[in-house]
Amino acid sequence: MKQAQKPRTGESFGTLGTVTFPVIGVVGGGQLARMMAPAAVALGFELRVLAEAPDVCAVPVVATAPVGDYKDLETLRSFARGVDVLTFDHEHVPNGHLQALIAEGVNVQPRPDALVNAQDKLVMRAAIERLGLPNPAWAAVSSPAEIAAFGDTHGWPVVLKMPRGGYDGKGVKVLRSAADADAAADWFEAMSPLLVEEMVAFSRELSALVARTPSGEARAWPVAESVQVDGVCDEVIAPAPGLPTEVEAAAEAAALRIANELGVTGVMAAELFETPGRAPGFLINELAMRPHNTGHWTMDGSVTGQFEQHLRAVLDLPLGATSALGSIVVMKNFLGGANQDLFSAYPAALAAEPTAKVHSYGKSVRPGRKIGHVNVIGSPNDDVAAVRARATTAANIIKDGA
Numbered sequence: 423m424k425q426a427q428k429p430r431t432g433e434s435f436g437t438l439g440t441v442t443f444p445v446i447g448v449v450g451g452g453q454l455a456r457m458m459a460p461a462a463v464a465l466g467f468e469l470r471v472l473a474e475a476p477d478v479c480a481v482p483v484v485a486t487a488p489v490g491d492y493k494d495l496e497t498l499r500s501f502a503r504g505v506d507v508l509t510f511d512h513e514h515v516p517n518g519h520l521q522a523l524i525a526e527g528v529n530v531q532p533r534p535d536a537l538v539n540a541q542d543k544l545v546m547r548a549a550i551e552r553l554g555l556p557n558p559a560w561a562a563v564s565s566p567a568e569i570a571a572f573g574d575t576h577g578w579p580v581v582l583k584m585p586r587g588g589y590d591g592k593g594v595k596v597l598r599s600a601a602d603a604d605a606a607a608d609w610f611e612a613m614s615p616l617l618v619e620e621m622v623a624f625s626r627e628l629s630a631l632v633a634r635t636p637s638g639e640a641r642a643w644p645v646a647e648s649v650q651v652d653g654v655c656d657e658v659i660a661p662a663p664g665l666p667t668e669v670e671a672a673a674e675a676a677a678l679r680i681a682n683e684l685g686v687t688g689v690m691a692a693e694l695f696e697t698p699g700r701a702p703g704f705l706i707n708e709l710a711m712r713p714h715n716t717g718h719w720t721m722d723g724s725v726t727g728q729f730e731q732h733l734r735a736v737l738d739l740p741l742g743a744t745s746a747l748g749s750i751v752v753m754k755n756f757l758g759g760a761n762q763d764l765f766s767a768y769p770a771a772l773a774a775e776p777t778a779k780v781h782s783y784g785k786s787v788r789p790g791r792k793i794g795h796v797n798v799i800g801s802p803n804d805d806v807a808a809v810r811a812r813a814t815t816a817a818n819i820i821k822d823g824a
């Protein structure tokens with residue numbers, strides 16, 4: 423019998439007659455896990471979520487969502503027991519726990535030796551250097567004096583980063599002088615060494631999004647432009663307008679090479695700084711190994727969205743085509759703003775922009791919190807500004823109220 427050759431653990435939900443579907447376990451119940459659910463439903467997979475708390479936003483959309491601490495090995499172990507593959511909504515699961523689970527036979531994707539490059543920016547910088555890919559000037563520093571020495575060599579300002587645990591600009595600080603370096607002394611109490619980087623004079627930020635399977639199939643989406651406001655992704659335009667074809671090709675090749683050489687599985691975003699006049703035209707900022715905010719445009723704007731691709735990749739299925747469905751696709755985030763009752767603004771937002779595809783994360787509204795995004799696919803005659811304006815109009819109506 424077919425299923426006897428390939429036993430599955432999620433028999434209760436995953437077995438339909440003689441056909442057995444896989445169970446995917448996601449550690450973390452934020453919006454990324456939530457947005458994997460429709461893709462899982464479409465393909466007939468079961469998605470389970472290890473939730474941080476009963477009220478995180480993926481819980482209402484999956485049937486099985488135990489609440490537990492992802493830093494606790496026993497909790498991870500019992501969650502992993504029922505799943506065919508374990509993957510992630512965030513990068514904060516202790517690497518050693520994942521190694522322990524693998525030793526016990528759990529199928530963890532991406533594997534911890536790849537994931538560490540998204541967990542630790544110092545490890546990532548060293549890996550990029552080893553691969554001969556473009557890094558900003560950087561150093562591991564253990565004291566304000568070492569930051570000052572770096573700034574004196576490479577020029578001020580410099581950017582100081584917590585290597586672990588940062589997100590949305592938390593854990594990133596611009597230092598203008600040696601005095602600022604002294605004032606940052608408290609950061610060393612939280613973590614040491616820290617990462618210091620040159621302050622890159624980039625023209626804009628880009629994102630090279632790829633997916634790779636354990637068997638080694640890999641695909642890249644068109645490189646997108648990402649607009650960051652106060653360290654938080656605000657808008658993404660794909661493909662990146664006016665990006666020279668050789669820079670696009672080199673950025674895509676770099677992301678695929680990173681994925682291959684580091685053994686990444688699932689979706690990976692390489693955040694890039696565009697640096698015209700400084701070969702090869704970009705520097706690598708950081709890596710994320712999961713679906714990424716800069717890839718939300720693919721949900722409506724690409725043949726295969728990043729959430730579907732992530733599930734296919736971690737299950738070692740063939741990957742889907744990644745071409746864009748419009749000449750220009752814009753994603754605009756909406757963060758918590760004046761409007762507490764998001765749905766009350768839907769009639770106005772949807773009426774104002776019939777091309778807008780709204781994705782709401784089911785989160786309570788708090789200032790600055792990522793609570794949803796809007797995708798707009800441009801028509802062939804649209805210019806970039808018009809498509810951006812449509813996405814922004816819809817997002818702002820929801821954020822600020824009608």
Ligand SMILES: Nc1ncnc2c1ncn2[C@@H]1O[C@H](COP(=O)(O)OP(=O)(O)O)[C@@H](O)[C@H]1O
Pocket residue numbers: 558581583588589590591592593594619620621622623627650653693707708
């Ligand atoms: N070396 C740098 N030079 C200039 N800007 C930087 C540098 N590093 C980070 N930034 C800015 O800070 C943002 C957040 O930094 P990043 O390392 O991506 O942290 P996070 O993990 O919070 O996303 C970047 O998107 C970019 O806008």
Ligand SMILES: [Mg+2]
Pocket residue numbers: 590693708
């Ligand atoms: Mg970043």
